[in-house]
Amino acid sequence: MSAAPDLTLSCTVNDRMLRIDCPFCGLRDHSEFTYGGDASVEYPALDASADLWHDAVFQRENIDGVQFETWQHLQGCRMWIIVERDTRTHAIHSVRAAHDGMQAVLKKPKDPQ
Ligand SMILES: [Zn+2]
Numbered sequence: 001m002s003a004a005p006d007l008t009l010s011c012t013v014n015d016r017m018l019r020i021d022c023p024f025c026g027l028r029d030h031s032e033f034t035y036g037g038d039a040s041v042e043y044p045a046l047d048a049s050a051d052l053w054h055d056a057v058f059q060r061e062n063i064d065g066v067q068f069e070t071w072q073h074l075q076g077c078r079m080w081i082i083v084e085r086d087t088r089t090h091a092i093h094s095v096r097a098a099h100d101g102m103q104a105v106l107k108k109p110k111d112p113q
Contacts, residue, residue, distance in 0.1 A: 021095050023106050024077040036070030038063075039082045039098070063087055070098055 018030040038060055044052040061067075069083045080098035085091070097103040 018090050018092075020071065020073075020081075020083060020092060022073050022076060022079070023081060023095060023097050023103075024079050025073060028073070028076060032073060032075040033071045034074045036072055036080065039068035039070045066093065 019027050020030055020033055021027045022033075041056055041060075043056050064087060066084060066086050069085055070080055071083050072078065072080050079102065082094075082096050082098050083092055084094040086093070097106055
């Protein structure tokens with residue numbers, strides 16, 4: 001009989017904290033954020049069938065690699081952001097505002113004062 005595999009190591013981040021660079025507040029610990037889900041989901045029209053809504057809300061890919069996720073900086077600016085994160089390593093490749101209008105404001109050059 002073989003021993004059960006030690007799964008505890010796969011549940012840690014090697015003593016590193018996952019930190020998210022909020023476009024509004026700067027680099028913060030992930031504990032300030034709330035995970036919102038897969039950012040690639042396209043929701044159906046409000047009057048779409050229950051089956052379409054069921055699939056949009058409950059059917060998710062379990063991606064082993066890079067995915068786009070929504071997070072809310074709940075203990076900070078409360079803004080929703082899109083995080084491009086590798087689910088295997090937790091490496092974050094990009095962060096941007098979830099709302100295109102807010103992202104456009106962030107990219108706009110600041111007026112000299
Ligand atoms: Zn923030």
